[in-house]
Amino acid sequence: xxxxxxxxxxxxxxxxxxxxxxxxxxxxxxxxxxxxxxxxxxxxxxxxxxxxxxxxxxxxxxxxxxxxxxxxxxxxxxxxxxxxxxxxxxxxxxxxxxxxxxxxxxxxxxxxxxxxxxxxxxxxxxxxxxxxxxxxxxxxxxxxxxxxxxxxxxxxxxxxxxxxxxxxxxxxxxxxxxxxxxxxxxxxxxxxxxxxxxxxxxxxxxxxxxxxxxxxxxxxxxxxxxxxxxxxxxxxxxxxxxxxxxxxxxxxxxxxxxxxxxxxxxxxxxxxxxxxxxxxxxxxxxxxxxxxxxxxxxxxxx
Numbered sequence: 001x002x003x004x005x006x007x008x009x010x011x012x013x014x015x016x017x018x019x020x021x022x023x024x025x026x027x028x029x030x031x032x033x034x035x036x037x038x039x040x041x042x043x044x045x046x047x048x049x050x051x052x053x054x055x056x057x058x059x060x061x062x063x064x065x066x067x068x069x070x071x072x073x074x075x076x077x078x079x080x081x082x083x084x085x086x087x088x089x090x091x092x093x094x095x096x097x098x099x100x101x102x103x104x105x106x107x108x109x110x111x112x113x114x115x116x117x118x119x120x121x122x123x124x125x126x127x128x129x130x131x132x133x134x135x136x137x138x139x140x141x142x143x144x145x146x147x148x149x150x151x152x153x154x155x156x157x158x159x160x161x162x163x164x165x166x167x168x169x170x171x172x173x174x175x176x177x178x179x180x181x182x183x184x185x186x187x188x189x190x191x192x193x194x195x196x197x198x199x200x201x202x203x204x205x206x207x208x209x210x211x212x213x214x215x216x217x218x219x220x221x222x223x224x225x226x227x228x229x230x231x232x233x234x235x236x237x238x239x240x241x242x243x244x245x246x247x248x249x250x251x252x253x254x255x256x257x258x259x260x261x262x263x264x265x266x267x268x269x270x271x272x273x274x275x276x277x278x279x280x281x282x283x284x285x286x287x288x289x290x291x292x293x294x295x296x297x298x299x300x301x302x
Contacts, residue, residue: 008228021204022233029237029288033280035186037245040276043183050176054129059136060091060159063120067154072120075152079124082138082151084131089123096121119156226292234288238281249273
């Protein structure tokens with residue numbers, strides 16, 4: 001216990017004596033934790049929104065008007081048996097018109113129609129949006145590149161809106177890759193930044209380490225005060241960053257959540273704010289501590 005007290009006293013004394021490098025390390029930790037604390041929720045929310053959009057994508061097939069209920073039921077069964085099909089819904093002409101009415105801003109356009117020009121259709125959802133083109137090719141019989149032979153004679157053609165669905169699927173896939181790469185790069189850059197700052201702090205005291213080695217001090221006797229300094233730097237930096245993030249959540253995110261669905265979606269993310277805070281705080285302390293221990297190794301070779 002007495003040795004632990006001694007190490008703690010030495011660490012605190014070194015922190016006071018080397019104020020500028022210590023402050024630089026704390027500020028770097030604060031900035032890094034804040035960046036990660038902002039980016040991780042944005043990444044999670046964007047991923048969730050992207051996945052939600054992908055799950056809503058579907059492909060619709062127009063049916064001939066003279067299709068009988070028995071033919072419709074048989075065609076639905078065949079489509080459900082196609083690989084990667086998750087759900088098949090039959091949309092009647094009346095339901096299609098009702099959907100069109102709800103999507104139009106000018107309702108008078110629908111009211112002026114004397115007949116319903118919309119066809120009956122099948123709405124098909126896939127287990128993954130990337131499988132929609134393959135499902136369309138199978139249902140329409142265009143896989144081999146020959147003459148189209150639909151899976152059922154009552155199927156006329158797919159809706160043109162599916163071109164937009166394919167574009168959305170491509171955009172969301174690309175967005176997922178870009179966000180993943182950006183997050184990985186930021187985490188790597190943050191770790192390097194904290195490590196370099198700690199290395200600079202230890203470099204200013206390299207003579208002290210060399211003298212201690214020459215007088216016979218063991219490596220761990222020298223290393224423990226520096227690692228305790230890393231704990232203190234990580235603790236203070238993480239605490240300040242978490243306080244800033246908490247104030248930002250109370251003053252910016254929460255008040256605007258009711259007006260912006262993107263901000264409101266963060267409340268439903270898989271990683272809650274308390275869990276995020278705990279992870280960031282632990283990461284700040286661990287990275288600073290390990291960084292101090294690893295960086296010190298080169299100066300212990302005397």
